Amino acid sequence: MRSRFHPPRWLRRLAIAGAIVVALLVVIRIVLDPVATHFTRKTLSETPGIRGDLRDVHVTVFPPGYQITRVKIVEHPGGDWKHPLFYAERVKVTVDWRELLHARLAARARIDEPKIVINNRGKQKKEEAKEKAPDLRRTLEHLLPGRLTRVEVRDGELLYRDLGAPRHPEIWVHDLELAVENIATRVALAHGRPVTLNASAKLGRSGDLTMFVSADPFAKKQDFAGEVSLRGWKVAELFDLIEPKTKLQTPEGTLDLFAEFKATGGLITGGVKPVLKNVEVRPTEDNFGNRLKAWIADEGLDLFSDRVPGRNAVVTVIPIKGRLDSPDIQLWTTVLGVVRNAFVEGISSGFTHLPPRTAEKQQGKVEQVKKALDKDQGPPKAQPTDGEKGGKT
Amino acid sequence: MRPGWPVAVILSLALGASCAHTKSTDSGETKEPDKQASGKKKAPEPGAGTNPNLHPGHPEEIPVATRPEALLAPGADNDIRDKLAERGFLKEGAGSSQSSTREGIRRFQRAEDLPATGIADQETVKRLGLDPEKVFRKATVKD
Numbered sequence: 174m175r176s177r178f179h180p181p182r183w184l185r186r187l188a189i190a191g192a193i194v195v196a197l198l199v200v201i202r203i204v205l206d207p208v209a210t211h212f213t214r215k216t217l218s219e220t221p222g223i224r225g226d227l228r229d230v231h232v233t234v235f236p237p238g239y240q241i242t243r244v245k246i247v248e249h250p251g252g253d254w255k256h257p258l259f260y261a262e263r264v265k266v267t268v269d270w271r272e273l274l275h276a277r278l279a280a281r282a283r284i285d286e287p288k289i290v291i292n293n294r295g296k297q298k299k300e301e302a303k304e305k306a307p308d309l310r311r312t313l314e315h316l317l318p319g320r321l322t323r324v325e326v327r328d329g330e331l332l333y334r335d336l337g338a339p340r341h342p343e344i345w346v347h348d349l350e351l352a353v354e355n356i357a358t359r360v361a362l363a364h365g366r367p368v369t370l371n372a373s374a375k376l377g378r379s380g381d382l383t384m385f386v387s388a389d390p391f392a393k394k395q396d397f398a399g400e401v402s403l404r405g406w407k408v409a410e411l412f413d414l415i416e417p418k419t420k421l422q423t424p425e426g427t428l429d430l431f432a433e434f435k436a437t438g439g440l441i442t443g444g445v446k447p448v449l450k451n452v453e454v455r456p457t458e459d460n461f462g463n464r465l466k467a468w469i470a471d472e473g474l475d476l477f478s479d480r481v482p483g484r485n486a487v488v489t490v491i492p493i494k495g496r497l498d499s500p501d502i503q504l505w506t507t508v509l510g511v512v513r514n515a516f517v518e519g520i521s522s523g524f525t526h527l528p529p530r531t532a533e534k535q536q537g538k539v540e541q542v543k544k545a546l547d548k549d550q551g552p553p554k555a556q557p558t559d560g561e562k563g564g565k566t
Numbered sequence: 567m568r569p570g571w572p573v574a575v576i577l578s579l580a581l582g583a584s585c586a587h588t589k590s591t592d593s594g595e596t597k598e599p600d601k602q603a604s605g606k607k608k609a610p611e612p613g614a615g616t617n618p619n620l621h622p623g624h625p626e627e628i629p630v631a632t633r634p635e636a637l638l639a640p641g642a643d644n645d646i647r648d649k650l651a652e653r654g655f656l657k658e659g660a661g662s663s664q665s666s667t668r669e670g671i672r673r674f675q676r677a678e679d680l681p682a683t684g685i686a687d688q689e690t691v692k693r694l695g696l697d698p699e700k701v702f703r704k705a706t707v708k709d
């Protein structure tokens with residue numbers, strides 16, 4: 174006689190329920206990615222001023238998150254898909270499950286190989302472009318749900334193109350590695366720590382760029398501090414960039430630049446130190462500094478107003494001093510403006526006294542030292558050679 | 567066996583996970599400011615509420631510095647260097663200069679698939695096996 178095993182009814186029901194759950198999970202898993210892809214495309218196409226495209230979206234359960242591959246954003250109307258404003262090989266958002274246990278949605282984002290293009294369309298079209306400029310930040314906020322606690326950028330690229338200038342000069346920052354941390358929306362979530370931005374990148378073909386910014390996003394007035402350094406930038410790149418405007422001849426040598434800044438209670442202080450090495454500049458009638466400022470400086474930030482006009486002093490550190498009292502001032506826009514102006518001021522001041530003036534007549538050693546130590550005498554003058562008439566610039 | 571056992575197993579797992587998280591919180595690894603805030607009320611720090619640049623409820627001074635090293639707690643830079651040296655990311659005889667430390671951090675970050683900035687942020691410090699709560703200076707969070 175064969176004994177047949179009859180499982181209890183509850184076990185059979187449980188097995189069936191389990192099988193249904195597994196089947197449902199499989200179905201959900203299969204449709205999840207296409208559904209997520211559909212809604213992400215929809216979000217991109219409904220954001221004003223832009224159009225977006227992507228290859229696919231992959232949703233993960235452990236850890237909870239999703240990944241968008243080959244996302245591309247262009248201006249709308251008039252965007253060019255071959256030259257998108259924003260492209261990223263991969264955007265991965267991971268939800269912090271520990272925060273979920275506290276009923277908070279917090280996530281971290283990693284953006285691989287992003288490329289951002291900023292087009293400057295010249296002064297006349299600046300206002301128009303400002304109105305039409307797509308809000309990339311808002312778009313990313315739509316795509317990234319909840320609170321981001323950390324953002325990482327790997328191998329990023331930033332291209333600034335001046336479409337209003339002849340030959341469309343470009344500033345190219347690449348190999349960008351960036352981490353923004355402790356981004357909090359409430360004081361309690363900041364853990365008593367500042368939000369920090371750390372970055373390193375390559376400027377053009379030769380410059381090593383590093384940047385650090387720490388900020389208290391909850392202070393009533395701007396409260397941030399940081400440093401930026403640029404090392405080994407071949408100045409020939411700078412002159413290639415702006416030659417059509419400055420008419421300067423391509424010099425040789427490298428530029429190092431160090432800037433530190435601190436803003437607290439609406440007052441910003443700091444300094445910029447340009448260090449030129451083996452630089453050779455040929456004479457020019459143009460005011461290089463003013464042209465550079467006109468081209469790229471943030472005119473809304475007057476940070477160098479304490480310099481004495483007309484004083485031809487040699488400065489090793491150019492002081493930064495200004496006020497940030499505007500009530501609608503935004504933290505990161507201000508930080509970028511400060512960095513931008515520090516660079517422009519540092520570079521243009523570094524070149525102010527190059528090439529050195531030639532003395533009217535041969536000076537003795539003692540006289541040269543005396544004049545070099547006088548802060549109002551400007552840089553030491555070159556000495557005329559035999560038969561050369563002095564006073565040349 | 568009662569038919570409700572799967573529910574009991576799931577509940578036990580959830581409770582276990584929750585307890586494990588609480589344990590790590592108590593050990594200071596991932597301390598939640600909300601918990602601190604809801605705990606015993608601390609006496610106000612000297613000068614609390616006197617800074618006109620701060621909102622009410624703001625910790626007295628969230629540290630903000632021009633250099634990343636200035637945000638580290640006393641001695642933390644040595645801890646970072648020790649960890650880097652332990653793992654072979656600091657060259658022998660590199661000295662204790664800032665640039666050699668940053669280069670070591672950069673090498674470690676590359677190995678850990680983190681952004682190679684050369685600056686020790688919280689994620690880098692965690693991966694080095696250090697506790698960010700002890701490594702970084704921070705303001706006292708008050709309710």
